[in-house]
Amino acid sequence: MTEGGIATWLKNEGESYAAGDVLLQIETDKAQMDVEAQDDGVLAKILKPGGTQGVAVGEPIAIIAEEGDDLSSIDLSGLAATPEKPAKDEPTQGRFSSAYCS
Secondary structure, rough: OOEEEEEEOOOOOOOOEEOOOOEEEEOOOOOOEEEEEEOEEEEEEOOOOOOOEEEOOOOOOEEOOOOOOOOOOOOOOHHHOOOOOOOOOOOOOOOEEEEEEE
């Protein structure tokens, strides 16, 4: 699989979730699958809304954070576009995470 689609988000921006909660449903040409949270957190920003097609594997689809994190000083505007995939050995900045289509 090289790309898929976002069928629907089951959590909204700003909503908290627990490990094991289903965050969204993705679709391929053959199946629709649930994507579960690996840890507790907050869905801070949805970058690819429900109904988006042609999302490349590894492309950011959302920003997730921990409860109480302040994202107001972080510029998220560049993530809405399709960024280049970071190098595997490139260090990550801060403790905020991007959810990726996989």
